[in-house]
Amino acid sequence: xxxxxxxxxxxxxxxxxxxxxxxxxxxxxxxxxxxxxxxxxxxxxxxxxxxxxxxxxxxxxxxxxxxxxxxxxxxxxxxxxxxxxxxxxxxxxxxxxxxxxxxxxxxxxxxxxxxxxxxxxxxxxxxxxxxxxxxxxxxxxxxxxxxxxxxxxxxxxxxxxxxxxxxxxxxxxxxxxxxxxxxxxxxxxxxxxxxxxxxxxxxxxxxxxxxxxxxxxxxxxxxxxxxxxxxxxxxxxxxxxxxxxxxxxxxxxxxxxxxx
DNA sequence: ATGGTCGAGTATCGA
Numbered sequence: 169x170x171x172x173x174x175x176x177x178x179x180x181x182x183x184x185x186x187x188x189x190x191x192x193x194x195x196x197x198x199x200x201x202x203x204x205x206x207x208x209x210x211x212x213x214x215x216x217x218x219x220x221x222x223x224x225x226x227x228x229x230x231x232x233x234x235x236x237x238x239x240x241x242x243x244x245x246x247x248x249x250x251x252x253x254x255x256x257x258x259x260x261x262x263x264x265x266x267x268x269x270x271x272x273x274x275x276x277x278x279x280x281x282x283x284x285x286x287x288x289x290x291x292x293x294x295x296x297x298x299x300x301x302x303x304x305x306x307x308x309x310x311x312x313x314x315x316x317x318x319x320x321x322x323x324x325x326x327x328x329x330x331x332x333x334x335x336x337x338x339x340x341x342x343x344x345x346x347x348x349x350x351x352x353x354x355x356x357x358x359x360x361x362x363x364x365x366x367x368x369x370x371x372x373x374x375x376x377x378x379x380x381x382x383x384x385x386x387x388x389x390x391x392x393x394x395x396x397x398x399x400x401x402x403x404x405x406x407x408x409x410x411x412x413x414x415x416x417x418x419x420x421x422x423x424x425x426x427x428x
Numbered sequence: 429a430t431g432g433t434c435g436a437g438t439a440t441c442g443a
Contacts, residue, residue: 178436180435374431374432375432376433
């Protein structure tokens with residue numbers, strides 16, 4: 169089972185690139201973030217002709233998350249599961265795809281350490297853990313995929329010195345991510361490439377992509393039972409090249425869920 | 429050393 173995640177930075181602007189990528193990467197499940205679409209504007213038909221069912225949780229203009237699947241989509245939950253404090257933004261969507269509880273998440277950016285938005289980010293990560301507790305458990309098949317806006321370790325940023333005092337690398341953010349890991353989730357891509365400086369996001373400015381000034385902030389977190397069947401994975405840097413790319417590349421992992 | 433770019437919407441803000 170190939171599970172992928174991609175922050176597309178506007179699905180309206182990115183639809184041709186997503187269609188192209190689905191055509192050759194053929195993920196079983198693709199989680200999208202930053203669709204920047206209303207639910208009414210979501211292009212379900214474009215994906216159904218490629219063999220994918222799709223669900224979307226969006227508000228237009230900002231945020232917006234989706235799940236595409238060619239192995240079924242059931243039990244769809246938009247936002248946090250009740251009774252978790254609701255999120256005013258469209259940042260999480262959860263569904264059951266072929267026995268796997270899949271969440272597509274767009275974690276708040278945080279903006280700066282002294283910002284209210286940073287406190288919102290920390291609170292949001294705590295609520296995500298509560299959400300998972302309600303909908304599933306660490307002994308189930310769970311994949312939480314998305315733009316976490318957190319570099320898990322210093323190896324995940326091009327120059328740790330350049331990020332001192334910034335969001336994405338603070339101890340509090342990494343602790344909040346660690347809380348998800350202690351719930352029972354593992355960073356699947358890092359398991360495959362324990363020591364490699366591989367990134368998933370590069371700023372559009374200043375030629376950052378070609379200069380390898382990136383960050384690995386797009387993660388696929390998997391529960392133990394999925395991690396046991398982890399086979400392979402990639403960041404598809406080709407999708408960050410060429411005409412009208414997102415500033416993020418898609419990340420995917422191949423897993424063979426263990427039978428119970 | 430500094431500023432660089434996109435996408436939203438159509439002036440700026442968010443990333």
